[in-house]
Amino acid sequence: MVLILAEHTATGTFKKKALEAVQYGAQIASKMGTEAVALVIGSGEGNAAELGAYGVQKVLQVTDARLKDFNARAYTKAIVAAAEKIGAKVIVASHDQVGLQVAPRVAMRLNAGIIAGAIGFPELANGGFTVRKAVFAGKAFADVSLTTDVKVLTLMANTFPVQKGEGSATVEKLDVAFDDKDFGVKVQSTQVVSGTVPLSEAELVVSGGRGMKGPENWGALEDLASALGASLACSRPVADSHWRPHNEHVGQTGGTIRPNLYIAAGISGAIQHLAGVNGSKTIVVINKDPEAPFFKAADYGVVGDVLEILPRLTEAVKKFKAAQ
Secondary structure (H helix, E strand, O other): OEEEEOOEOOOOOEOHHHHHHHHHHHHHHHHHOOOEEEEEEEOOOOOHHHHHHHOOOEEEEEEOHHHHOOOHHHHHHHHHHHHHHHOOOEEEEEOOHHHHHHHHHHHHHOOOEEEEEEOOOOEOHHHOOEEEEEEOOOOEEEEEEOOOOOEEEEEOOOOOOOOOOOOOOEEEEOOOOOOHHHHOOOOOOOOOOOOOOOHHHOOEEEEEOHHHOOHHHHHHHHHHHHHHOOEEEEOHHHHHOOOOOHHHEEOOOOEOOOOOEEEEEOOOOOHHHHHHHOOOOEEEEEEOOOOOHHHHOOOEEEEOOHHHHHHHHHHHHHHHHHHO
């Protein structure tokens, strides 16, 4: 059996990366000749049965009012309980803040091997289980083989397309005996960013660095993002200078993204930034310094002043869309 953790928002909407993980896990199950089961953890929001349209036949649902906020210890207990109930041999989660916290804990509890940041389907030839992942900040790939009885994977977001099918899954309540120790860590406050696609799920991203010269110039990036229907991001120095909120920071110490298009304006391309964005399908770099390191990683490069180029690029996008 394959067990997939399906994350949802506070309102019960399943995240795109969760649907991707569900479909990924369902395809693994098909290759293994077994079934896929999704696990939904929370305080009861959402329509868990809709996950059947993404390949699972059954959903286990763990509900508890205390699960309204994410808690790594409680989530770990729920995942282990679900895995033991169905005899899961493969457990899949998203490679995000939830998956990164619970997957190692689950692997330890189940004496399982783990691959963090999978970007390919397992190769099952001759009874093996080999999965590809990126290494060295995305500069190379490694094919990692797991030989343990139980295997844990976290899947990089935006790696595979999500295609909704037909059908509905059966939903079964799973009772987990939580105790006070499971909720020893309390969430004091939550800040929810609304109105934009989460960066981890965005297919188009427009990002700015110190070359933007100040927060007062960010309107040029916002106009381009609006014209493209893209999400906004920034480099670490920008977030540290409080030009932009930290939730927009991408890089080694920020978010890791894999959009179809990443436009970097005024970002030099230090290795720490590249580590978070070099999984992008297409990278466009705009920088006045022709020796900027980012040009070596770019698919397309424009040498020039970002404050002159961005408005012209925005106008070109608008004209192109108007002509469609």
